Amino acid sequence: MGTATRADAVPVWHQRRVRIYDREAPLGYLLLVPTLFVLGIFLLYPFLFGIWLSITDSELGNLGKFIGLGNYRFELRNTDGVFYGAVINTFLYTGVTTVFKLGLGLVMALLLNQVFPFRRFVRAALLLPYIIPTVLSYEAWRWMFDPTFSVLNWLLVNIHLVHYPGPNWLGVPANAMAALMVVNVWRGTPFYAISFLAGMQVIPLDLYEAARVDGASRWQQFTNITLPLLRPVLLVVLLLSTILTFADFQGPFVLTNGAPYNSTQLLSIWAYQWGIPGGAIGLGAAISLVLFPLLTIVVAVVLFMLRRPE
Amino acid sequence: MAVQSTATSAQPGVIRPKARKPRSGRVIGDKFVGRAIRIYIPLLALLAVTLFPFYWMAVTSFKSASELFDFSVSPLWVREPTLAWYQHLFTQTNFPHWAFNTAVVAIVSTLISLFCSVLAGYSLARLRYRGADSIGWGIFVTYLVPPTLLFLPLTFVIRELHLFNNLWALILTYPTFLIPFCTWMLMGFFKGIPRELEEAALVDGATRIQAMLRIAIPLAVPGILAAALFAFTLSWNEFLYSLIFLNDSLVKTIPVGVTQELIHGDEFFWGELMAAALLGSVPVAVLYSFFVDHFVAGMTAGAVKG
Incomplete structure (x- = not known):
């Protein structure tokens, strides 16, 4: 010591x-x-x-009592079917938009990877929808989808694609869902494109040169070099994007808020409508928690589809 | 085996320059028509679709009330531009307050998130201790927990803290989605800085903290800038939390103020709405026009190394 x-x-x-x-x-x-x-x-x-809230009858500003699985039972057994509609819509919305964003994002990234004039400007411009506050650009879309003064319909009528007055975009169930998807793809594609572009730029150019010497076509170069080497980026981007689309709130809230007749109802919006304007926080929490196991399934499917081919 | 592989890779190296000559130095150099069909036309189409909503936003905001709903002539141009909507926005609504609030919330929550995530990113990427990997994964997983899952329980937390109608409600909750993202991105940047630089400083007698502050963090500045850019944009765009935690008109942020207060019942003031949307978009758009390369660099670090 x-x-x-x-x-x-x-x-x-x-x-x-x-x-x-x-x-x-x-x-x-x-x-x-x-x-x-x-x-x-x-x-x-x-x-x-939130997990605890979902098994209580809590209301806005008032912690409730334990009611077991009452909230879940209420939703699952409710005969109006809005809940099941919301689940189906959420999957449809995520699935369809993800496919389009993936395809268009790849095309956009391949284009941006070429050499052309004003490249910096074009890259910045194509990124805009992803950067500009969603709510604000969705307001512009809502104005473009206006039932009587839609500039989209004016354009479509003037190039003789549709008859006057053109479709009512947000007022008819099928149209409203399509409109929601179109705007989501418009906003989400740049994120895919810029991530893919980042991934493409680290692929060594020698690989392409070697492939060219061996007589590979552009398509062969794309499927045999670009796509396999893009896999890690693809995985991360798909994972993030599916989750964010699955839980998307602000865009659909601004554009349709579930209308018309709950035809564009998504789980996130349904949870909000019960929880905040409806005041039933416990029920809202239960609905939003349903997202969680569903999200896990979606993530598992994405990971499974992108697993390393052995 | 090794000899053989170097021989095969060296051989095409000799032939390659000859084979490549007629193709010019560019990635794909063809005749103009081929390039136009393959590159320019698709790019122009994408640009048109991408930019049209912003164009429409701008055109609408300069139209007078009567011109707004006049589709007898082409609505794509403004015949008599007016600043009336902007004037109305600044004098008759709380838009200046909303803009100020949005800026304060975005700046402060960005600073808080950067402070936390620079430290966490350095710790997780650079220091070796038990549990670092699992904590890193844990933070990544929290990024996958969407606000949609949290906003209802958070109302109780905010009420407990007496922060309703207070900008601090947003400043404190935004880091929940900013920190995971920034940490993840900064980990990529810190991993890219050679370890030897810090080790040299340690050998010269610097403490671990000095090595971090004087060497690693200055070298990660491009990454920190990219993270700041992301964090600022994400908080500028945030909608759900500000929709729920703020009710008083004077404390609202731009996205909430615009969607709630410029629409009166069924009446849409499109001119004013689009003027506000345009003004609310300008700060982030300007920021990006300066820092687009940092943005892409951040994406590369996050997406490729993450």
Whole structure:
């Protein structure tokens, strides 16, 4: 004991400091504290609290009693069928838009990967829908879909694609869903394109040169070099995009808010309508929690489809 | 085996320049017609579809009330441009307040998120300790938890903290979706900085914290800029939380104010609405025109290395 203190002639505070900074673990955890603090209070806690809310009859500003699976039973057995409609719509909305965003995103990325004048400007312009506040651009779309003064219909009538007065975009169930999907694809494609472009730019050019020497066509180069090497990016982008589309709220809320006749009702909107204007927070939480197992299924399917071919 | 592979890869290297000559230096250099069909026409079509809504937004905002609903002549041009809608927006509505609120919330929540995620990103990418990988995955997974799942329980949290109708409600909740994203992106950037630089500083007697502050973080500035850009845009765009936590007209943000207060019942003031939408889009659009390369760099780090 005595020899130990004599050997460490350096001041105790300094010695302790050296010891702490020498090993990486304490600093590592220390640096995580702010992040874990914020995420713990405003993400993990609400998530767990939400699970509890879904099994109570809580209302806005009033914690309710435990009612077991009553909220889930209410939704599943409700005869109006809006809940099942919302589940189907959510899958349809996610599936259809993802396919289009994927295809168009690939095309856009391939185009942006070429050499042409004003490349920087074109790239920035094509990125705009993804950057501009969703709610604001969706207001512009709503004005373009106006039942009587739709500029889209004016264009379609003038190039003789449809007869006057043209389709009522947001007022007819099938049209409204299609309109919702079109605008989502319009907004989401740039994200795919820019991520794919980032992935394409790190593919070594020698590979293409070698393929060209071997006489591969452009299509063969695309399927045998670009696509396989893009797989990791493809995976991440698809994962993020399917989840965000699956839980999409703001776009559909602004454009249709479930109307007409709940034909564009999505789970996110249905949860909001019960929870906030309807005041039944417990029920709303139950509906939004249904998203979670469904999300897991979607993620599993995406991962399965993109699994490494053995 | 090794000799053989170098031989085969070296051989085409000799022939390649000859084979490539007629194709010019570009990736694909063909005749103009081929390029037009393959590149220019699809690009122009994409540009037209992409930009038309913004064009329509701008054109509408400069039209007078009577011209707005006059489709007898082409609605694609403005005959008598007017700034009346803008004037009305600034004098008769709370739009200036909304713009100020949006900016405050976006800037402060971006700063908070950057502080947290720079530290967390460095820790997870650079320091070796038990659990680092699983915590990294955990933070990535939290990014996959959408606000749609959280907004209802969060109303109780915000009520407990007495933050309803208070901008702090947004400043504190936005980091929940900003931090995971920024951390994930910054981890990619920190991993790209050679370890040797920091190790050299440690050998020269710097502490671990000094090595982080003086070497790793300055080198990650492009990544931090990209993360800041993302965070700012995401908070500028956010809608759901601000829709629920703010009811008082004076504390609203642009997206909520525009959708709720410029529509009176069934009456749409499209001129004013589009003027507000345009003004609300300008800050992020300007930011991007300056930093589009950082944006792409951030995407590369996040998407390719993540």
